[in-house]
Amino acid sequence: MWLNNSSIGRKLVMSVTGLALILFLTFHMAMNLVALFSVEGYNMVCEFLGANWYAVVATMGLAALFVIHIVYAFWLTLQNYKARGNDRYAVTDRPKSVEWSSQNMLVLGVIVLLGIGLHLVHFWSKMMLVELTNGKEFVINGNAISPTDGAALIRYTFSQWYNVVLYLIWIAAIWFHLNHGFWSAFQTIGWNNKVWQSRLQTISLWYTTILCLGFAAVVILFGAGIL
Numbered sequence: 001m002w003l004n005n006s007s008i009g010r011k012l013v014m015s016v017t018g019l020a021l022i023l024f025l026t027f028h029m030a031m032n033l034v035a036l037f038s039v040e041g042y043n044m045v046c047e048f049l050g051a052n053w054y055a056v057v058a059t060m061g062l063a064a065l066f067v068i069h070i071v072y073a074f075w076l077t078l079q080n081y082k083a084r085g086n087d088r089y090a091v092t093d094r095p096k097s098v099e100w101s102s103q104n105m106l107v108l109g110v111i112v113l114l115g116i117g118l119h120l121v122h123f124w125s126k127m128m129l130v131e132l133t134n135g136k137e138f139v140i141n142g143n144a145i146s147p148t149d150g151a152a153l154i155r156y157t158f159s160q161w162y163n164v165v166l167y168l169i170w171i172a173a174i175w176f177h178l179n180h181g182f183w184s185a186f187q188t189i190g191w192n193n194k195v196w197q198s199r200l201q202t203i204s205l206w207y208t209t210i211l212c213l214g215f216a217a218v219v220i221l222f223g224a225g226i227l
């Protein structure tokens, strides 16, 4: 199929999956913000999602999006690497027009992926996985906590200073990755005229900054013990 056989087809797959992942992150960040205003409200959302069939189906869809996005990222990078052949090291200066993020998308993506692994261990494995395996609770410092008590888990995770540091580094990597990925995805889809390129770059900057500040606010406010 042309989506797999051509470089533009593969880029299109990366763009569409990337934009879908940004949509997920938008919902996820909005959901997390509830914890800033109401612990009960946040736990109600956690309970509503829990391990109900619709949440499990959404998780499987999300996992598929991540896998496709990552596999195609490595595939495209390998293909670009091969295409450049022996000229690979001929130019060592970075072209001025290409920002830092765009040249480091794979490295940034790997940092984002490592962070997601850690994050799933911190949260998903103690919530949805516990429910799916019929566990009733997870234990923190000897206290049994319900797998739908997301607020308690957030408070516990960010009471450890090194988690605050790791999450903030992770969120910074996400910012760089999305900032380039967002407008570049629209460009691949076909929105690539001169006027729209600079508009999309501005929208991308604002959107990813608000998104990442939303995530960081939860980490910082819970980490500082304010909430």
Ligand code: HEM
Residues within 6 Å of the ligand: 025, 028, 032, 046, 049, 050, 055, 058, 059, 060, 062, 116, 119, 123, 124, 127, 128, 129, 150, 154, 167, 171, 174, 215, 216, 218, 219
């Ligand atoms: C920094 C603040 C964040 C907090 C407090 C937070 C909180 C949570 C919680 C409580 C869950 C478990 C939901 C459940 O199993 O019922 C979860 C799952 C998840 N989070 Fe986060 N999250 C944060 C940031 C992020 C970021 C930045 C990403 C992605 C780059 C992310 C990706 C995910 C994914 C993929 C899942 C699994 C979703 C699923 O089960 O469908 N999270 N998060």
